[in-house]
Amino acid sequence: MKNFEMNHTLRQLPEQYFAALVSKVQKLINEGADIINLGQGNPDQPTATHIIESLQNAADNPTFHRYPPFQGYPFFKEAVATFYKREYGVTIDPATEVCILFGGKAGLVEISQCLLNPGDVALVPDPGYPDYWSGVALAGGKMVMMPLLEKNQFLPDYNLLHLDDIEKAKVMFLNYPNNPTGAVAPPTFFDETISFAKQHHICVVHDFAYGSIGFDGIKPTSFLAREGAKDTGIEIYTLSKTYNMAGWRVGFAVGNASVIQMLNLYQDHMYVSLFGAVQQAATTALLGPQDCVEMLVSLYEERRNTFIDGLQSIGWEVKAPKGSFFAWLPCPKGMSSTEFADLLLYEAHIVVAPGKGFGDYGEGYVRVGLLEDKEKLNEAIERIAKLNLF
Ligand SMILES: Cc1ncc(COP(=O)(O)O)c(C=O)c1O
Numbered sequence: 444m445k446n447f448e449m450n451h452t453l454r455q456l457p458e459q460y461f462a463a464l465v466s467k468v469q470k471l472i473n474e475g476a477d478i479i480n481l482g483q484g485n486p487d488q489p490t491a492t493h494i495i496e497s498l499q500n501a502a503d504n505p506t507f508h509r510y511p512p513f514q515g516y517p518f519f520k521e522a523v524a525t526f527y528k529r530e531y532g533v534t535i536d537p538a539t540e541v542c543i544l545f546g547g548k549a550g551l552v553e554i555s556q557c558l559l560n561p562g563d564v565a566l567v568p569d570p571g572y573p574d575y576w577s578g579v580a581l582a583g584g585k586m587v588m589m590p591l592l593e594k595n596q597f598l599p600d601y602n603l604l605h606l607d608d609i610e611k612a613k614v615m616f617l618n619y620p621n622n623p624t625g626a627v628a629p630p631t632f633f634d635e636t637i638s639f640a641k642q643h644h645i646c647v648v649h650d651f652a653y654g655s656i657g658f659d660g661i662k663p664t665s666f667l668a669r670e671g672a673k674d675t676g677i678e679i680y681t682l683s684k685t686y687n688m689a690g691w692r693v694g695f696a697v698g699n700a701s702v703i704q705m706l707n708l709y710q711d712h713m714y715v716s717l718f719g720a721v722q723q724a725a726t727t728a729l730l731g732p733q734d735c736v737e738m739l740v741s742l743y744e745e746r747r748n749t750f751i752d753g754l755q756s757i758g759w760e761v762k763a764p765k766g767s768f769f770a771w772l773p774c775p776k777g778m779s780s781t782e783f784a785d786l787l788l789y790e791a792h793i794v795v796a797p798g799k800g801f802g803d804y805g806e807g808y809v810r811v812g813l814l815e816d817k818e819k820l821n822e823a824i825e826r827i828a829k830l831n832l833f
Contacts, residue, residue, distance in 0.1 A: 455580045457573065460800035464784070468794050479823045481811040482784075482794035484622065484769070486687045488742070491735035494686060497727035498720050507719030514707050515543035519722040523680075523695050526729040531665040535697050540673075542706040543716060547652050547681035547694040550706065551616070552578035554648050554677075554696075557705035558614045559584035566608075566615035568599060570623050570798060570805030572650065575616045587612065590804045597626035597771075601639045614646045620653035620663050623801050623810040624771040625764020627657055633669040640675040646702055647676030653767040655685040655736050658744045663766055667698055677702050684768070685736055686728045693717060693725045743768045746813040746820060753824035758833035770811045771798075775832050780809055791826040 464482065472478055501507055520537035527533045535541060544550040551574050555565060561583035567575050569588035579586050587608040589599035599617075617636065619628035633649075640647045649666035657663040667678050677698030683689040696706055716722070750770060751763045761772045772795075774783040780797035787793045787809075796812075798805030813820070 452581055452583070455583065457576045457580055460573070461796065464788075464794070464796070464800075467785075467788065471788070471792065476792050478792050478794060479815060479819050479826070480794040481813075481815060481823065482796045483814065484812050485814065486684060486689055486768075487814045487816075488687045488739060490687045490691070491728075491731075493731055494688070494724050494728045497731075498724035501720035501723035504720065504723075507723070511716040511719045511722065513711055513715060515716040516719060516722045519543060519726050520695075522726040522729045523697060527665070527667070527697060531668045533665060533667045533697075535667075536700070539700040540697055540703055542696040542703045542710070543722070544679070544681075544694040544696060544706075545714070545717060546683060546689075546692040547650065547679050548574050549692075550679045550694060550696045551575060551648070551650060552581065553706055553709050554646075554679075554702075555579045555582040555584055555614065557702070557709055558582075558646055560613075562611070563613045564608050564611040566599075566604070566612050566645070568616060568618060568621075569803060570801030570808075571616065572618060572622050572652075573801065575650075584613075585611070588802060588804070589615075591621070591624060591626070592804070597621055597624040598628060598632050601635070609643050609645075612643065612645045614648060615640060616648050616650060617666070618650035618652065620656055620764075620766030622653065622767055623769050623796070623798065623805065623808075625767045625769050627661055627663055627765040630664045630669060633664060633666050633672065636666075637669060637671045637675055641671065645675070646699070647672075649676060649678045651678045651680050653684055654680060656740055656743060656768060657766040658740075658747060658763075659765065661765060673698050675699070682725055682728055685739075687739065688725075688728065691721055691724070693721055743813055746815075746817060749817050750811070750813060750820045750824070753821060754827070757824060757828040759827070760833075768813045770813065771808050772811060774798075774807055774809060780806055784809055786830070787827070790830055791823075793823050793826060 520541040523541045524535040524537040527535045555578035559582040563584050565579040565584045567586045591597040677696050679696050681694035754761045780799045784797040795809040798808035
């Protein structure tokens with residue numbers, strides 16, 4: 444077979460840092476190792492029964508067997524508006540301020556195709572979710588990293604950015620509750636962001652993937668709930684985490700109408716819309732009983748407490764995340780995140796994600812996903828204790 448050559452755009456895509464880790468883990472599994480995988484971000488709990496039943500019923504509806512309308516069904520967009528009002532007190536116009544997405548990831552990559560010309564700057568959190576990089580690379584944009592430092596509660600410091608970069612910036616990605624650090628942003632941080640973004644005409648894209656997962660009684664703040672946010676940005680929400688629907692591929696963008704219109708235009712040329720039955724079931728998720736969400740957040744909080752308390756009890760000085768389902772743990776002194784992740788993998792059969800994979804400022808940390816039950820988390824603590832590292 445003759446191999447064809449990739450075009451320039453695809454060649455600009457960043458390397459998949461975690462691919463090497465995945466193949467190392469698979470090799471050990473094939474050799475029969477009893478692996479505890481805390482390296483991924485794939486929710487382990489099932490979707491609530493009433494949402495699944497909604498999909499089952501909708502699958503019988505012949506309307507949904509035909510093409511859905513471009514840009515999705517109005518009933519789903521109305522449900523999004525009702526959800527935002529109920530959860531965050533934010534008024535959204537379903538006709539002009541909602542764009543239905545094939546999961547948050549799609550929107551996060553698409554937004555750079557909408558806003559960036561080659562050479563334009565995207566301000567990107569470091570450490571951060573690598574899909575932002577993919578979108579910027581596809582658009583031929585330039586990434587300027589915003590370090591998220593522990594001493595700043597993992598919030599970017601806009602004063603450290605160079606004026607030249609700020610002037611070229613068209614878009615800024617933020618994500619709170621944060622993957623990978625587990626940080627939650629105070630409302631005042633969004634106010635500061637809005638004033639900075641307005642001053643420099645930068646579109647803020649707030650990735651609210653973990654919007655429902657806050658601990659110790661904290662409900663994470665929606666960027667859109669702050670005054671002036673809609674003038675300067677959008678929020679991207681997904682049903683993957685809140686409703687354990689990662690496999691369903693459904694999310695939405697809300698906010699600034701001009702940006703929503705661009706996303707819709709882009710999608711008009713790429714897709715029609717999601718399967719109507721998925722839109723129906725997603726509507727049920729947003730408007731139906733929310734006790735499944737409360738139970739999920741309590742479950743993650745319990746796991747967080749078990750894991751963090753356990754690690755502290757063996758002498759590892761770790762801090763408890765305030766939201767998301769990740770813990771961001773400092774590596775032992777003198778060890779890089781890749782060396783430490785390899786040590787845990789080969790000596791304890793525990794998978795964690797090396798912080799370097801989330802950016803240069805992720806070096807010195809590993810990310811743990813609290814996506815195993817308490818028994819497994821306790822076993823992981825016992826295995827780590829036996830390594831006598833702390
Ligand atoms: C920070 C962050 N944003 C967005 C997503 C995308 O989620 P989805 O594409 O399932 O909606 C994820 C998934 O892991 C994530 O961690």
